[in-house]
Amino acid sequence: MTAVEPTLLQAFVHNSSGKTRLYIFGTMAALLIIGALFSESLCPYDPYLQNLDIALEQPSAAHIFGTDRYGRDMLSRVIAGSRTSIFSTFLLVAIITTLGTAIGVFCGWARGRADNILMRVSDLCLAFPGLVFALAVAGVLGGGLHNAILALAAISWPKYARIARSQTLSVRETAYLKAARLAGCSTSRLILRHILPNIAGPILVTATLDVGTMMMELAGLSFLGLGAKPPTPEWGSMMSETRGLLQTIPWAVFAPGVAIFLAVMVFNLLGDAIRDYLDPKMRVKS
Amino acid sequence: MTPILQIQNLKKIFSRDGQSDFTAVDDVSFDMVPGECLGLIGESGSGKSTVANMIVRLLAPSGGRISLDGEDVTDADVRAICRKVQMVFQSPQESFDPRRTLGDGIGESLLTAGRPAAEAREEVARLLESVGLSPDFASRYPHEVSGGQCQRAAIARALAIEPKLLICDEATSALDVTVQAEIVALLSHLMRGHGMACLFICHDIALAQGFCDRLLVMYRGKIVEEGTPDEVIQSPKQEYTKMLIDSVL
Incomplete structure (x- = not known):
């Protein structure tokens, strides 16, 4: 039996050197972010402008992704939605990274009872299926993008706390930390100058890899009606609005679906590329 | 002359969950005068580094007293004593961030x-x-x-x-023999220049012989032998010291 030939993309992902992939996916991610920043000027039409005369039109030269049931241009709404989707994901990842790292470093440094209590709380969060817990929290807090971010933050910090705690525990026993204590460093200086820079690598890689996951989860909450509220364009809620029409006009779901897929893929591959680039073993191989 | 370092009945017990306690340092007492170079030798696990870590307050003693330059520092903070005593660690690269x-x-x-x-x-x-x-x-x-x-x-x-006291915790063990000699020469040159005392912890009795004014031999957490290098090496009183000397010379 002959081996299955890898596709061009697979071959590229596996064989190209870490640096090349880092540049390529970094550029793609940067383009997405810049696009989201200037989404207003990139939209061909006003994403909020309704025109019932052209509702549910098929893709055409004028509206390449067609129009939704209110006659709004899908392409414009997908572009405008990128800002909501991408930046709320960044905000969420920033919150869980900061919160989780702060808790983890505190636990690893202080140890004792506080560490035990916080780690059992994190076990509790990890034991729960994330989205179900987030649904419950969002249900209690009520809908809206801010509450969706808070709900996901409440359940997603433990991963970072675990990493930060274990790294802090290992760094605090190193000879260089003892030397720093003997140099008269205060606790805050020890943590800011010696511990944080030495534990930042794995945390940043996890954060980049998490951008894709969190984007999916936020879109998932929006899809279920617990995230962004209409008429704000957001990919998850756009899919939700048009899901009833999936069998009659599939292109309406297609545009936001592809947008989520592409954004998640780019950030995941960027996370992989950063991880491989920072991993000395992988670097030797390439 | 006030001793630069005074250690009385120093004890360190590590308690382990569910197991019997382990006494790493058992009733250790010694003094050091300013400018002196004292060698603390013994096999690994004999408690030498534990003594060093307690002197610089990276470990809290379970009992006994430590005085630095006439001042009781048994319960002091690292930051309070680090102006008087400093340490050189075993693996140089790992001791820098x-x-x-x-x-x-x-x-x-x-x-x-x-x-x-x-x-x-x-x-x-x-x-x-x-x-x-x-x-x-x-x-x-x-x-x-x-x-x-x-x-x-x-x-x-x-x-x-x-600092008035420098602790070298196996500072030459990770280096090859020629570099060891260079580092020891540098240390003795600097000690003379600064009038600094040095607690030289090492398992190599031959290296300590050439460098130290006085030797202490530690075995299983206790000091078993004390004297000038020549006394200790030529007429060891304890079986363990003889064994340690035989293994090197």
């Missing part, structure tokens, strides 16, 4: 003592020269220099705040 330059490491104690950054930089250059390194080593990272060079930088770091 991998993400910071050697210059940052050497100058850190000067900055925490409130010296301005520019002054600290000049002092770092001077310290590097005093240990036989060129001042541009300040901008190198620990992985960019050899073990011997890194240990010289570690000695420069320990000397930065002019």
Whole structure:
């Protein structure tokens, strides 16, 4: 039996050197972010402008992704939605990274009872299926993008706390930390100058890899009606609005679906590329 | 003359969950006078490093008293005593923060003592020269220099705040024999220059013989032998010391 030939993309992902992939996916991610920043000027039409005369039109030269049931241009709404989707994901990842790292470093440094209590709380969060817990929290807090971010933050910090705690525990026993204590460093200086820079690598890689996951989860909450509220364009809620029409006009779901897929893929591959680039073993191989 | 270091009945017991306690240091007492070089020798696990870590307060003693320069420091904080005593660690590269330059490491104690950054930089250059390194080593990272060079930088770091007592915890063990000799020569030169006392912890009795004024032999947490190097080596009183000497000479 002959081996299955890898596709061009697979071959590229596996064989190209870490640096090349880092540049390529970094550029793609940067383009997405810049696009989201200037989404207003990139939209061909006003994403909020309704025109019932052209509702549910098929893709055409004028509206390449067609129009939704209110006659709004899908392409414009997908572009405008990128800002909501991408930046709320960044905000969420920033919150869980900061919160989780702060808790983890505190636990690893202080140890004792506080560490035990916080780690059992994190076990509790990890034991729960994330989205179900987030649904419950969002249900209690009520809908809206801010509450969706808070709900996901409440359940997603433990991963970072675990990493930060274990790294802090290992760094605090190193000879260089003892030397720093003997140099008269205060606790805050020890943590800011010696511990944080030495534990930042794995945390940043996890954060980049998490951008894709969190984007999916936020879109998932929006899809279920617990995230962004209409008429704000957001990919998850756009899919939700048009899901009833999936069998009659599939292109309406297609545009936001592809947008989520592409954004998640780019950030995941960027996370992989950063991880491989920072991993000395992988670097030797390439 | 007030002893620079006075240790009385020092004890360290490590308690382990569900197991019997382990006594790492058992009733250790000794004094050091200013400018003296005292060798603390013994096999690994005999409690030498535990004694060192208790003197610099990286470990809390379970019992006994430690006085530095006439002042009781048994319950003091690391930051309170680090102006008087400094330590050189076993593995030079691991004793420097991998993400910071050697210059940052050497100058850190000067900055925490409130010296301005520019002054600290000049002092770092001077310290590097005093240990036989060129001042541009300040901008190198620990992985960019050899073990011997890194240990010289570690000695420069320990000397930065002019301590009265320097503890070398197996400072030469990770280095090859020729570099060991260089480091020991540098240490004895610096000790004379600064009038500093040195507690030289080592498992190599031959190396300690040439360098120390007095030797203490530790075995299973206790001091089993004490005397000048010649006394200890030529007429050892304990079986363990004889064994230790036979294994080297």
